[in-house]
């Protein structure tokens with residue numbers, strides 16, 4: 001029998017969705033809410049702040065004193081909704097049946113499915129909310145495992161916050177035995193995702209009247225050569241990389257997302273810039289991909305410098321989110337399967353903090369309510385049925401005696 005979602009979990013999920021924690025904003029309202037709730041239960045939180053102090057990670061141990069702990073992790077920020085076509089207020093956190101009355105198929109017995117709507121409902125405030133709403137279960141449990149709540153900032157813009165959180169955890173000599181990240185996987189444990197490596201390339205050329213091209217360095221044309229290199233690499237991955245079945249696209253991809261340059265038709269452009277990314281398979285080396293681009297640019301630069309010594313390329317890292325690769329046999333995967341009553345495991349197409357936790361030596365699994373199909377979309381929602389499964393999962397975790 002499926003359990004229904006507790007009123008408090010739903011209320012907490014609605015409370016968090018109503019807070020505007022788009023990555024460009026502060027997340028302190030949410031962090032304060034979590035900290036105050038935990039403080040009311042006698043649990044102290046450690047906050048680690050961004051440089052401008054407008055954002056914070058929260059780390060709290062429930063069941064302190066136990067020798068081993070399992071991290072329950074989520075990010076507090078969301079993507080924005082500017083320019084998206086929403087039919088509901090993204091901050092409304094309204095619960096609505098689907099299909100709505102009147103839209104239900106005629107004559108058929110169709111059960112309406114209640115959904116929670118709003119930005120962050122699926123990705124991934126509901127998971128954090130349910131963890132908080134069930135905090136007493138972790139505190140009062142006689143399970144040998146403590147649970148660490150780890151709620152980060154700036155995940156959506158490059159997984160920046162969690163690095164501070166992990167560094168602080170290491171400084172405090174906290175050594176968790178496993179980590180569960182509640183990104184939306186429809187409660188199916190996910191054991192791998194690709195990396196996301198993004199860079200910006202600025203090209204400096206030499207300006208001239210467009211009738212005097214030999215005395216100039218055309219920044220757009222030079223940029224285009226490197227763009228072409230990125231494209232050739234993408235073709236190379238598609239044509240010859242060893243496939244990793246289970247991903248929507250079973251090979252690494254590369255893509256240029258933005259290109260700017262030029263001021264007039266008759267001016268050889270001095271400046272151009274473009275941004276590109278690699279999404280590497282867990283079995284492929286993204287750093288090597290970037291080195292290949294930089295080396296290619298360095299060769300092109302030699303000719304540029306003969307015309308103008310200060311011409312050339314500069315590269316800037318936008319984000320480097322490592323890929324994640326675990327196995328179905330990992331104890332934390334098996335525990336997640338038992339708690340979610342799932343035989344399956346899955347691979348996901350999106351980046352998460354899992355690779356960062358894993359590289360810190362913490363076995364990790366990604367498993368949370370809702371679908372990535374709704375994440376980042378207009379009218380984002382999560383079904384209350386998924387949230388109920390998540391609550392059952394976390395309550396099961398609170399009484400776990402053995403993670404093997």
Ligand SMILES: [Zn+2]
Pocket residue numbers: 075123124155183184
């Ligand atoms: Zn997310």
